[in-house]
Amino acid sequence: MQWRGLAGAMRVSGWTRRDFAGGVALFTLALGIPAAAVKLTDLAAEDAPSDRQSTLMIEVSDLVIPRTDTPGARDVGVGEFVVLALAHGLSRTRAPMAAETVTAALVPFRRRDGSLRHLAWLEQVLDRAAGGDFLRQPRERRAELLSALDAQAFAQGAAFSPWTAIKGLILTGYYTSEAGGSQELRYDLVPGKWEWDIPITPGMRAFSSDWTAVDFG
Amino acid sequence: MTGNNTQFDAIVVGSGITGGWAAKELTEAGLTVLMIERGRKIEHQVDYETETKSPWDMEFRGQGDAALYAREYPVQMLNRHFNEFTQGHFVNDAQEPYQKAPGKDFDWFRSYQLGGRSLTWGRQCYRWSDYDFGANKRDGFGTDWPIRYAELAPWYDRVEEFVGVSGAAEGLAQLPDGRFLPPMELNCVEQATRERILAKYPDRVMTIGRTANLTEARPEQGRGHCQYRSICARGCSYGAYFSTQSATLPAAQKTGRLTVVTDAQVHKLDYDPATKRVTGVHWIDTKTGEGRQAHSRIVFLNAGAFNSVHLMLNSASEAMPRGLANSSGVLGTHIMDHANTMAGMAVMPGFEGRTTFGNRPTGIVIPRFRNLETMDGKGFTRGYSFQGGALQGTWTRGKRMAGIGSAYKEGLHDIGPWTMVLVVFADSMPRASNRLTLSNRTDPRGVRQLEIAFEHGREELAALSDAKTEAAAMLTAAGGHVVMGFDRPGHGGTSIHEMGGARMGWDPRTSVLNRWSQAHDVPNLFVTDGAQMSSSACQNPSLTYMALTARACDAAVKMLREGAI
Numbered sequence: 001m002q003w004r005g006l007a008g009a010m011r012v013s014g015w016t017r018r019d020f021a022g023g024v025a026l027f028t029l030a031l032g033i034p035a036a037a038v039k040l041t042d043l044a045a046e047d048a049p050s051d052r053q054s055t056l057m058i059e060v061s062d063l064v065i066p067r068t069d070t071p072g073a074r075d076v077g078v079g080e081f082v083v084l085a086l087a088h089g090l091s092r093t094r095a096p097m098a099a100e101t102v103t104a105a106l107v108p109f110r111r112r113d114g115s116l117r118h119l120a121w122l123e124q125v126l127d128r129a130a131g132g133d134f135l136r137q138p139r140e141r142r143a144e145l146l147s148a149l150d151a152q153a154f155a156q157g158a159a160f161s162p163w164t165a166i167k168g169l170i171l172t173g174y175y176t177s178e179a180g181g182s183q184e185l186r187y188d189l190v191p192g193k194w195e196w197d198i199p200i201t202p203g204m205r206a207f208s209s210d211w212t213a214v215d216f217g
Numbered sequence: 218m219t220g221n222n223t224q225f226d227a228i229v230v231g232s233g234i235t236g237g238w239a240a241k242e243l244t245e246a247g248l249t250v251l252m253i254e255r256g257r258k259i260e261h262q263v264d265y266e267t268e269t270k271s272p273w274d275m276e277f278r279g280q281g282d283a284a285l286y287a288r289e290y291p292v293q294m295l296n297r298h299f300n301e302f303t304q305g306h307f308v309n310d311a312q313e314p315y316q317k318a319p320g321k322d323f324d325w326f327r328s329y330q331l332g333g334r335s336l337t338w339g340r341q342c343y344r345w346s347d348y349d350f351g352a353n354k355r356d357g358f359g360t361d362w363p364i365r366y367a368e369l370a371p372w373y374d375r376v377e378e379f380v381g382v383s384g385a386a387e388g389l390a391q392l393p394d395g396r397f398l399p400p401m402e403l404n405c406v407e408q409a410t411r412e413r414i415l416a417k418y419p420d421r422v423m424t425i426g427r428t429a430n431l432t433e434a435r436p437e438q439g440r441g442h443c444q445y446r447s448i449c450a451r452g453c454s455y456g457a458y459f460s461t462q463s464a465t466l467p468a469a470q471k472t473g474r475l476t477v478v479t480d481a482q483v484h485k486l487d488y489d490p491a492t493k494r495v496t497g498v499h500w501i502d503t504k505t506g507e508g509r510q511a512h513s514r515i516v517f518l519n520a521g522a523f524n525s526v527h528l529m530l531n532s533a534s535e536a537m538p539r540g541l542a543n544s545s546g547v548l549g550t551h552i553m554d555h556a557n558t559m560a561g562m563a564v565m566p567g568f569e570g571r572t573t574f575g576n577r578p579t580g581i582v583i584p585r586f587r588n589l590e591t592m593d594g595k596g597f598t599r600g601y602s603f604q605g606g607a608l609q610g611t612w613t614r615g616k617r618m619a620g621i622g623s624a625y626k627e628g629l630h631d632i633g634p635w636t637m638v639l640v641v642f643a644d645s646m647p648r649a650s651n652r653l654t655l656s657n658r659t660d661p662r663g664v665r666q667l668e669i670a671f672e673h674g675r676e677e678l679a680a681l682s683d684a685k686t687e688a689a690a691m692l693t694a695a696g697g698h699v700v701m702g703f704d705r706p707g708h709g710g711t712s713i714h715e716m717g718g719a720r721m722g723w724d725p726r727t728s729v730l731n732r733w734s735q736a737h738d739v740p741n742l743f744v745t746d747g748a749q750m751s752s753s754a755c756q757n758p759s760l761t762y763m764a765l766t767a768r769a770c771d772a773a774v775k776m777l778r779e780g781a782i
Contacts, residue, residue, distance in 0.1 A: 217610035
């Protein structure tokens, strides 16, 4: 199945404030419970990404997972998925930040509910690192800058960085896509048998359909 | 309900694991049965909508809409089987509210639908032993069980033969062997771990999880063998795991004596003080809001432990002001749920060149070894056992690693290193203070909600502390490098083994049910789900519920034939 694109995703997932509020009203009406009792994680209109942020996410995703002998992140719509995932708060990205993780640098990107505007944060750090427009840098330079940000975020004893959640969603977006799941990795929904001990041969790839590994590995 | 018939020999409230068994056993014995399910109809094979979907077929790639979950599934989303593929098999928390007593937590995982939690269960099937049925008498917690293993053994045989349980016989007194289908093999790390643990601890036997997944097809039941997908909770069109839909419902329907009504929330039973019998049940058609009722000679409550108790509390009458069959006053008390946590996780070196094929839908179990013949538990009198297994990592390790670009991508397609996980389940002690009551708040249909007051006690914490130490010791003995382990339990409810509240006992003054799962006060009322449990053991309880249900059905039919009820 083709990734249906950002506009399609927005339609399906009820993104705008009006659509969203309408849905909540219908929901509460159907249940006969007061709207105030419904815990709102409001997907407000101001959270809809700018075109530049969407483009940035597509570029950044492709720097993390480029095309090799299999498709890369851009080819399978990972950036679009990450934008959708952030708007809906996957991987706890709409949860309020823990108090000890809020640094002065993050304060400007905090929403009223205490969660972080990840896209705006990423846009700013990358532009700042580039000393201008990150997207106007040559690909090699962009990779260098992102690599530096990544190395810092994953360094031993590193302080909290919103990048880890974004990177996690990029990986999710890629390895749950058809090409990422079944070309880069192997996918077999119906193995049909259990073989308890087989040798790993050179070049053997993992199964994206090994759900236990995905959940706990 | 078809036609206008409202008179049945038996009414079964609930269609999950025990409701399905009650419907099967009672119809096969010749009774006409009305089975009432509060949730929607789910037809075997036809309605397993996400079963064959791939992550890329799903809007949120199988992860689900976190914003939706925060609003409508804040409790259910904590269940590890809950995801975008399975969310339709769990309740909407906003529509099915419950209350927690002030300062106490309880995560109540529920599946309101035809088949109930038989569609989403973990499928682990373990017999209890006399260490379990004798536990209350031995240490004085709770009230003595009025039955022992020998009485239940033939009923375990009966249900295992029908369910189809794969497992390995080990000859252990604390975890009796059953009628097993061929076991699924341990993987190479588990086999080595089993031997290394045995070498150091001869009384600790790691064995393959005994699971209700068929390792051999059952054409006579219309069930195929397991396909090793391990996506059971989506529903299995092969019928390879035991569920109401795959096994008991077709058997009951074959008799021609079963009537099923769905979208029907039972809220009250009628009690006739003159005859001391229940006479019928009332429900709300949740689609129309209309009230309905039906009548029967006997009633089986199989709504799920807490919901069966809820229904009895909500059926208080002038004759029984504290709740139906509650002359003892213990209805709702002594609820339990296994204390549960991840006791240990270790990296297992030495197996780098080896892997598996297929997704085995079960793990391992290390049966209880504490407080058997010798009371060797420090600060606890009962037991715990471990479940878990050895698994290999995959691309998700990239989320914890530095790196971007081609080399990083190439590094993530390899099969990852082996780790071994041990999750502990400890006996939950029956305590009067852990209890269910009716809240003054109502649900969207106007029925008073259940309030749950539950906390783990000193004994459970001591058991988990010991379990963490022993998990690390065993993983180390097996050559592993322990990377983490916990000894604090999750919230009550985390094990999804909630039970008790209408306990069995010898004495009508201190228990709700007798040895036949029959209410002391109301002879034509039987409660055969988890509510009847007097203690919790540390094994997964569903198999015992099934055996007790089959046994109670047999007793009820005999009593009916003899005119006793």
